[in-house]
Amino acid sequence: MVQVTSPPDEVVEGVRPVPGASPAPDAAGLGRARATGFLVPAMVLILVFLVVPAAWTIYLGVTNYRLTGLAAAHPEVVGLDNYTRALGDERFRTSLLLTLQFVLGSAVIGQAGLGFAIAFALRDRRGPLRRVVEGFVLLSWILPSSVVAFLWIALLDRDAGTLNALLGIPGTAWLLDHPMLSIIVFNTWRGTAFSMMLYAAALENVPRSHLETARLAGASTWQQLRDVVFPRIRGHVLTNLLLISLWTFNDFAPFLITAGGPEQRSEILPVYVYKVALSGGELGFGAAISFVMLLINLVIALIYLRMLGRRKESA
Amino acid sequence: MSAKPRRAAGVLAAFTAVALAATACGGSDEPAGKDAKNITLTISANSIVGGKNSAGAEWIEKWVIPKFVEAQKAKGVTAKVTFVPSGVDDEQYKTKLALDLRSKGGADVIAVDGIWVGEFVQAGYLKPLSDIAGNQVDSWEGWSQIPETVQGLGSFEDKRYGVPLGTDGRVLYYNKKLFARAGLPADWQPKSWQEILDAGAKLKALPGVTPIQINAGTAMGEATSMQGALPLLVGAGGEIYKDGKWAGATQPVKDMLDFYTKIYGGGLGDPKLQQEAKGRDKSFAEFAAGKIGILGEGDYFWRSVVNPKDGIAKMADRDTTVGYAMIPAKQPGAGIRGQDFVSMSGGGVRVLNPNSKFPAQAWELLAFMSSAEAVKAELAGAARITARTDVNKEVLAADPMLNFVAEKVLPLTAYRPPLAVYPQVSVALQEATAAATAGKSADEAAAAYQKKVEGFVGGPGNVTS
Numbered sequence: 200m201v202q203v204t205s206p207p208d209e210v211v212e213g214v215r216p217v218p219g220a221s222p223a224p225d226a227a228g229l230g231r232a233r234a235t236g237f238l239v240p241a242m243v244l245i246l247v248f249l250v251v252p253a254a255w256t257i258y259l260g261v262t263n264y265r266l267t268g269l270a271a272a273h274p275e276v277v278g279l280d281n282y283t284r285a286l287g288d289e290r291f292r293t294s295l296l297l298t299l300q301f302v303l304g305s306a307v308i309g310q311a312g313l314g315f316a317i318a319f320a321l322r323d324r325r326g327p328l329r330r331v332v333e334g335f336v337l338l339s340w341i342l343p344s345s346v347v348a349f350l351w352i353a354l355l356d357r358d359a360g361t362l363n364a365l366l367g368i369p370g371t372a373w374l375l376d377h378p379m380l381s382i383i384v385f386n387t388w389r390g391t392a393f394s395m396m397l398y399a400a401a402l403e404n405v406p407r408s409h410l411e412t413a414r415l416a417g418a419s420t421w422q423q424l425r426d427v428v429f430p431r432i433r434g435h436v437l438t439n440l441l442l443i444s445l446w447t448f449n450d451f452a453p454f455l456i457t458a459g460g461p462e463q464r465s466e467i468l469p470v471y472v473y474k475v476a477l478s479g480g481e482l483g484f485g486a487a488i489s490f491v492m493l494l495i496n497l498v499i500a501l502i503y504l505r506m507l508g509r510r511k512e513s514a
Numbered sequence: 515m516s517a518k519p520r521r522a523a524g525v526l527a528a529f530t531a532v533a534l535a536a537t538a539c540g541g542s543d544e545p546a547g548k549d550a551k552n553i554t555l556t557i558s559a560n561s562i563v564g565g566k567n568s569a570g571a572e573w574i575e576k577w578v579i580p581k582f583v584e585a586q587k588a589k590g591v592t593a594k595v596t597f598v599p600s601g602v603d604d605e606q607y608k609t610k611l612a613l614d615l616r617s618k619g620g621a622d623v624i625a626v627d628g629i630w631v632g633e634f635v636q637a638g639y640l641k642p643l644s645d646i647a648g649n650q651v652d653s654w655e656g657w658s659q660i661p662e663t664v665q666g667l668g669s670f671e672d673k674r675y676g677v678p679l680g681t682d683g684r685v686l687y688y689n690k691k692l693f694a695r696a697g698l699p700a701d702w703q704p705k706s707w708q709e710i711l712d713a714g715a716k717l718k719a720l721p722g723v724t725p726i727q728i729n730a731g732t733a734m735g736e737a738t739s740m741q742g743a744l745p746l747l748v749g750a751g752g753e754i755y756k757d758g759k760w761a762g763a764t765q766p767v768k769d770m771l772d773f774y775t776k777i778y779g780g781g782l783g784d785p786k787l788q789q790e791a792k793g794r795d796k797s798f799a800e801f802a803a804g805k806i807g808i809l810g811e812g813d814y815f816w817r818s819v820v821n822p823k824d825g826i827a828k829m830a831d832r833d834t835t836v837g838y839a840m841i842p843a844k845q846p847g848a849g850i851r852g853q854d855f856v857s858m859s860g861g862g863v864r865v866l867n868p869n870s871k872f873p874a875q876a877w878e879l880l881a882f883m884s885s886a887e888a889v890k891a892e893l894a895g896a897a898r899i900t901a902r903t904d905v906n907k908e909v910l911a912a913d914p915m916l917n918f919v920a921e922k923v924l925p926l927t928a929y930r931p932p933l934a935v936y937p938q939v940s941v942a943l944q945e946a947t948a949a950a951t952a953g954k955s956a957d958e959a960a961a962a963y964q965k966k967v968e969g970f971v972g973g974p975g976n977v978t979s
Contacts, residue, residue, distance in 0.1 A: 266612045267630070268934030271637030284969075357786070375789050460733050461789030462948050478605045479938070480612065 253493075259486035266480030274483065281487035290463055291488065294471040298448060300379060301386070301467050306447035309387030311439055314394025319428075322402045333395075340392030348455035351385045355456075374457055378465035382453035389452070394439055401435035402428070434507060441503035445496060468492055548874045551591055555872060555879055558598045558611070558621035565601035569824065573892045582882050586875075595879065605735065615639035618869045622876040623883070628667035628678065628863050633934035635670045641868040642673040647877030656884050659902040663929075667901075668863035670932055676863030677884045678901040683923035684745050684857045685838045686710070687809045687816075689801070693837070695720055696807070703839045705846055705854065707749070707773055710808065714782040717807035724784045725807045726777050727797050731788040731948035738788075738944045739930075740858055741810045746770040748856045748928050749843040755931035760939055760971050762964035762979040763957075769844060771946060771956035778951040785951050795826070802827035810841065812860075813919045817898055824896075838915055840923060850928060857927040861901075899924075935970050942966040 260281055264274035285291045317336065321329050339347065354361045357372035373381050405428050413423045429436065451469045453459075459466035459474060466474070472492070476485020557574055561567035579595045586593040598621055600607050608630055614620030616639065626634070634640045644651040651674070657665070660678060668676030690700050696716040704710045710726065717725035729742040747754060752766025761767055777783040787793050787800075798819045800806045809815070820829040820836055829835060841856055843849030849856040864883065870876045882888060889905045897913035899920055900906055910917045930936055946963035950956060968974050 265637075266609065266616070267633035267637045267639070269636045271612075271616070271639075372786055372790075375786050458733075458791050460791060462732055462945070462952075477609050479941075480609065 256486045256489055256493075259483050260490045261487070262483040264483035264486075266477075266482055268480075270483075271480075277483070281484045282491070284484065285488060285491065290466075291471065293463060294466050294468050297379060297465065298467040301383060301450075301453070302444050302447045304379070304383040305386035305390070306443040307440060309383060310390040310394045310443050310447075311436070313387060314391045314396075314439075315398045315436075317391070317395045318398035318402055319424075321399065323407075336392040336395055339388050340390070342389075344389065344452040345455060347385070347389050348452060351381070351388075351456050355381055375461050378457045378461060382457055382465050382467075385456055386447060386450065386453065390443060390446070394443060397435055397439050398432070401432040405431050437503055437507050441500065441507075444499055444503075448496060448499065449492070550872060550875070552594075553586070553591060553872045553875045554594045554596075555623065555870075555876055556596050556598055556621035557623045557625075557879070557883075558600070559625035560600045560602065560604065560607040561625075562599035562601035565599075569894065569896075570892065571597070571599050573894070577891045578879075578883055578888065581888075582879055585882070591875075593875070603735075612637070612639065615867065615869075620867050620869070622867050622870040622872065623864055623880050624867060625679070625862055625864050626676065628676075628861050629930055629932065629936065631668060631675050631863065631865070632670045632932035633937070634865075635675060636934050639868075640675050640865055642675060643677075643866055643877065644674070646866045646868055646870070646873045648874065650874070651877060654881050656881065656902065659886070659904050661903065664861070664901050666929065667861045668865070676865035677880055679862040679864065679884075680898060680900040681859050681861040681924070682812045682814060682899060683859055683919040683927050684741060684810065684812050684841060685919065685923060686841055687801070687811055688713075688837045688839065689804055689807055690835050690837045691804060692717060692720060692723060692807045700837065702837060704842045706842050707746075707844050709842065711776055711780070711782065713808065714777070714780075718782060720807075723805055723807055724787070724800065725782045727783060727787065727801070727806050727809045728774070728777060729788065729794065729797075729810065730774055730778070730785075730944075730951040731793075732941065732944045733789055733791055734794050735944070736940060737794050738947055739940045740860060741812065742774075743770060743943045743947050744858045744928075744930070745810065745841050745856055746773055748850045748858065749841060749848070751843070751848050751850055753850060753928070754939065754943070755933065755936070756978075759976055759978045760935075760967055762967055762974075762977040763960035764978055767946075767963065768956045768960045771950040771959045774947050774950040775953075775956055779953060783951075788948070788951055798827040802829050804835075813899065813916060816915045817896065821896070838918065849926075851926075853926050855923075855926055857923045859924065859927040859929055938970040939967055942970070 261276055261278055262274045263270045263277045263280070265271050317332065321332060342350075352374070355373035357363065357370060357375065360371075360373065362373065363371055409427050410423055413427050418426065449469055450467075451473065453465060453467060454470045454473065457465040459470040468488070469492075472485050472488050475481050475488065479485075557578070559567070559570060559574065561571040561574075563571045563575065565571075574597045579597065582595055583593045600610070602610075604627060608627070611620065611624060611626065611630075612634070615634070616637070631640065656677065664678050664681050665674065667678040667681065668674060686704070688702055693700060693702060693713075696713075696719060698713055698716055702713065704713065714725035717723055728746075729738040731738060734741075744754060747761070747766055747770045750766035750769040752761055752764055752770070754761050778785045778788075787797050790796060797806060797809065798815070801809050802820055802825075811819075816832075816836070816838070817825075819825050819827050820832045822828050822830050822832050825832075843854055843856055846854045864880055866873065866876050866880060884901070886902055886904050889900050889902055890909070893900070893905075893909055897909045897916045899910065899916055906920065910920050930940075942963050945966070946959045949959040949962065954962075964977060964979055968977050971977060
């Protein structure tokens with residue numbers, strides 16, 4: 200994990216509200232009325248496309264609603280049964296654990312870690328090498344997930360797999376023997392470009408002279424990172440971690456290469472919900488799990504926002 | 515400044531108007547009764563030209579639609595019939611149908627798996643055929659050609675909801691060339707599970723050959739239940755549902771799981787083949803390539819997989835190389851009803867959409883698709899066990915394998931319970947076979963299975979152990 204050691208009052212540029220941006224007091228009343236007028240259509244849209252479905256999901260989550268069978272015709276409110284069932288369901292707990300592994304492995308360590316490493320390694324370089332590396336990483340980012348998934352399946356297949364041929368170890372069934380590792384590598388490969396670009400931009404903000412001074416003072420690379428680089432890019436790191444953690448937590452693309460299998464060994468939460476709700480037709484239970492996922496998303500977001508210090512400022 | 519909200523409101527109003535118009539335009543056709551002169555009908559099936567069940571899709575597009583339109587024209591009716599193809603996993607197709615029917619949409623004539631009928635009826639998605647299309651249903655000539663048991667595929671609680679397409683049976687296929695090399699007889703018919711294992715042990719001596727392939731695990735989906743777990747279960751004298759109770763960790767369930775541990779724990783099967791997303795297709799390809807000795811499958815395998823003409827894993831020498839045998843009970847007489855041999859059967863049906871705008875004509879189309887002439891056209895010279903006795907008499911004689919299924923296997927076959935909770939129980943069964951294949955003991959796997967089933971069917975009171 201990344202250690203953050205910057206002083207608590209350090210704030211990232213652009214996050215602090217610009218002073219004097221609020222309207223002058225005498226115009227405030229009229230401005231507020233106008234603003235409300237502008238907001239009506241947006242609020243209607245939010246209501247129709249966000250609040251109503253969300254409320255519907257919460258309601259479904261307390262019913263035994265199914266896509267077929269008796270419960271499809273006569274759904275009953277079952278209270279918190281779906282939630283207690285989820286807690287007692289080994290498959291759900293396994294799925295949650297796998298999802299955490301997936302986020303930690305592919306987002307935090309993979310994308311953020313590797314993205315930073317590449318950006319740091321390339322920071323002083325100019326010329327063809329940098330362009331080649333950046334081009335290669337970017338390519339992985341702009342390709343559609345389905346294409347990338349196909350690529351990785353071809354790469355990892357046990358019989359005709361390119362990787363096995365390259366390593367000279369035919370017969371290793373990567374997708375079967377190491378399904379989690381496979382989707383972590385797949386997702387890292389797919390998303391590292393975003394982190395790399397973000398860190399490359401952030402590193403521009405670190406004065407070269409400071410690093411130079413630290414190096415002359417005999418600081419190791421790790422000490423330079425810890426004392427000079429991280430304090431200055433803390434906001435970028437946290438924003439990056441927030442975004443990619445949320446994306447990864449909700450990512451369905453791994454379904455394309457392992458379908459959650461073999462058995463449940465790479466069944467992350469979105470795949471689990473898909474299988475339960477759509478493939479299995481258990482809409483009520485699926486809605487409950489979706490709501491749990493929404494809460495987890497909120498928690499992740501709140502933790503990062505708090506770390507960013509935004510809450511303290513707005514208080 | 516105030517023009518903007520107004521414009522936005524205008525946009526919203528326009529959207530609403532368009533949306534309303536879109537919903538309304540569906541209802542502007544001619545009178546939709548029995549005597550309508552302009553009709554539109556839609557057929558839906560999980561088949562697509564060039565993909566899944568291509569021949570079936572071609573039959574609908576090139577035979578059914580033009581012939582039906584022509585027949586209607588002769589009656590002075592202008593019919594427009596369209597086919598909505600799909601080429602997806604059965605689970606996905608089922609979900610799509612359920613969503614369509616739930617929103618009062620979907621095609622007029624829909625092909626479904628017989629096992630879905632019960633849960634669709636309970637959900638209120640289907641209605642009895644005669645409720646939808648009237649008396650003409652009961653007076654249809656076809657019913658007298660479809661045996662009672664086969665009609666059961668499209669029935670639920672003694673009412674007809676669909677017309678069956680046909681049925682099937684399960685056997686053990688074996689590769690005669692591999693058998694000859696392993697010193698096994700060309701006309702093999704095992705009489706117990708042990709004899710299957712013995713043959714597997716001899717096949718194991720051949721390099722690069724997987725002796726036995728019995729479907730297991732969840733990746734194979736219902737194929738595991740139909741080609742593995744359930745035939746073995748009835749072979750051990752057990753039934754998945756009997757007298758209002760579901761089978762839990764019963765002795766037959768444990769026997770069935772134990773057989774899996776013997777195959778996959780004993781190196782007679784390839785457990786990885788069971789886990790891969792396309793494992794079933796891969797096992798087909800391996801059998802066709804002479805790499806699998808014994809394979810449990812339905813007659814579908816003979817007709818559509820290794821068929822030298824249009825199979826998905828063609829075997830030019832199918833008729834001489836592929837042998838087939840009845841699936842034995844655990845020991846002679848140990849199967850359900852005291853049988854020596856067992857099988858499981860399923861089949862598809864076509865149902866009518868209760869929301870059809872032209873229900874009478876939709877039935878005409880369905881009856882037309884199920885006529886002897888149409889069924890023969892669908893076969894296009896190939897043999898298959900259809901729902902119609904008259905057609906079967908004509909076409910099965912030409913194919914010894916299908917004749918074998920019709921005469922020897924169907925009389926001792928069993929069907930799955932047409933209950934809404936069955937699919938969940940089936941998945942639990944697949945998970946149990948996966949556990950056994952992965953090395954869990956039969957007792958452990960059976961206990962976990964029973965716990966899951968109790969959760970689906972309303973507690974231990976509805977489960978036998």
